[in-house]
Amino acid sequence: MEQKEINTNTLREWLDTGKKVNILDVRPFIEREELKIPGSIHIDAYDELKKNNPDPLEVVDFDKSIPVVTVCAGGKTSSIAAEILQNSGYETYNLQGGMKSWSLSWNTASIVFDNFEIIQFRRAGKGCLSYVIISDQEAMVIDVSLPVEIYKEFLDQRELILKYVADIHIHADHLSRTKELAEKNKIKPSLPSNDKLNYPFNPIAYGQYFSIGRINVKSIHTPGHTLESTSYLIDGKVVLTGDTLFTNGVGRPDLKADKEEAEKKATLLFHSIQKLIRLDQSIIVLPGHTSQPVAFDNQPIQSELKEVVKNTPLLKESEQEFVQSLLKRIPNPPENYLKIVEKNITGDFTDVNPIDLEAGANRCAIS
Template identity: 60%
Template sequence: MTHIKTINTETLRDWLETEKEVSIIDIRPIQERAEWYIPQSIHINAYDKLKANDKSAFQGLHLQKNIPVVVICAGGKTSLIGAEILQNQGFDAYSLEGGMKAWSLSWNTAKITFPNFKIIQLRRTGKGCLSYIIVSNNEAIIVDASLSVEVYQQILEQQNLTLKYVIETHIHADHISRSKQLAENNTVPLFLPYPNKVTFEFEPITNNTIFELGDIKIKAIKTPGHTLESTVFLIDEKVLLSGDTLFTNGVGRPDLKANNDEALEKAKKLYQSLQTLLSLEDSVIVLPSHTSQPVDFDNQPIQTTIGFVKNNVAMLQLDEKDFTDTILQRIPPTPTNYLSIVELNLKGDFSDVNSIDLEAGANRCAIS
């Protein structure tokens, strides 16, 4: 019997990070692939054949025998069948342990550097969650922590940074927030936008709260709409951490945890908040909290500018009524498990939660 080789997500992440040659074969049904996928992967319509243990599932697939092949499915079971077939055909084939569910926590980084500060963008590559470490004069603030606490700790230690605060743009609905744990582990204040319904202690962020970090100042700007507490952060007048209010190609959805009337009211608030942001200098760089595409291992920050979105995101050129009508007509499907995730983020206790199952799937925060 063939010993089927497997690979974990950390190893595959390292391979992609170091640009090792690898063929990644996605055998999920096409509708699952359309939701989210691993960068560089190739989709093969082989799922039904593999379920039937059909040895011809990969017929017509041309791969180089000297390059490792990683087969992926949703949970790491059907991919075992695929890896075994490819191994028997002479390929150095592996099944990805835990499949796309496990891949959800994989990440990579990109960096933007300015004369007196830098920003590290941490990206959950499959899920599209973006978090940030702002650094000035060896002091750091972490924003919207969505990865395991160990990832941030490792970067803080490697770069000899002193964590000063942990902050959030809003209460998230698609991932478990690691901010409370991060603040507790480092004995630093946790700042959250106000008003908000969390059941644990925090320092409130109000309009125009100023965070001093090293040689720079970071100003909070209230932007209700996506959620009522949504807040963005203007760093040194040069960079806007725009949360889920403004994306590189769209805006935040206003309908979660809202009935139709409440969604309309939130859409109106979102319009007004966006007008505030569009009045900033055109050169201000926009760094959102999510992207709707899988994030390549290319070290390129996911960013845009106020000037670019003003001219290229059509709905930002509409008046209030047309904007709200358009937004409410384009609401995407409701995110999986979002109510459970919000409730957990309000409680701040995830000790008995399987985060991989809970967070599986792409984010659906944006309307474009």
């Protein structure tokens, strides 16, 4: 019997539309702990399956009327699991490219206000969050992390006029498609003022306003994670905080920095966060990333500022305590971040495979 396969986009559509499916993850426990598909079921069968030993799958007892998708890191060992389950009478599909390919899966959630709407685009397999701000059929896109066709299709379907495409900072965990989306729409990308980028862009000044329909978006310089990091205050109701402030953590200050530089950036981060937490406590915080798998639940990843302060112990510490606590908790840097930064500075991705380069979970937050 020929083995069936499923690609990331089809599985994404199944989950997005609520189709019933059992996703069986056969990777080692440590790999699953780093990154997983929401709602998937785990059996650590990897080593035994590589020996063609079917015994670990004997515990599988799914409803045979519901299809099963098997998953591993790259799609090879999971194909063995798919064959075993198929021979046991299950309608089984192997996920092509495994979790590497899943890193480009995505879903959306929306937040609606009187004068504007925000669509949160979520890379479910990577944790990267990007945003489309809409008011009176005008739009601004921030932190383009998915293939540009996804945003372009959304903009075309809604018949939106794209006025601005911006980044919050020069990213290290994903390739920024901001330049590409801007160029496809015949506008210049907007990025926080810096002397690093090797392509033309509109530098964003501190305190600059962007007009979109009936609202304004204000830039707030919030250095620390990077020196150019910028947050965006939308109509005084929402703040996009990037990697400066998460819903229950803060950004890491050590990327491309030695110990002394990391300490200086941690101090900058403390003062940037103080600037943000002095805003109205009812303002909604929308972060640039999440370290948890993103569910297909249409629920935006957000929190009121007062809840962020309440749920983030680091925010209650003095400057010295904050800096020392942060430096002690910094996780190991991602192996690929220097290469990603280099490619984002040039804006040229023609010589890299995004799936390979961006592989791995997000490690930007410290809680």
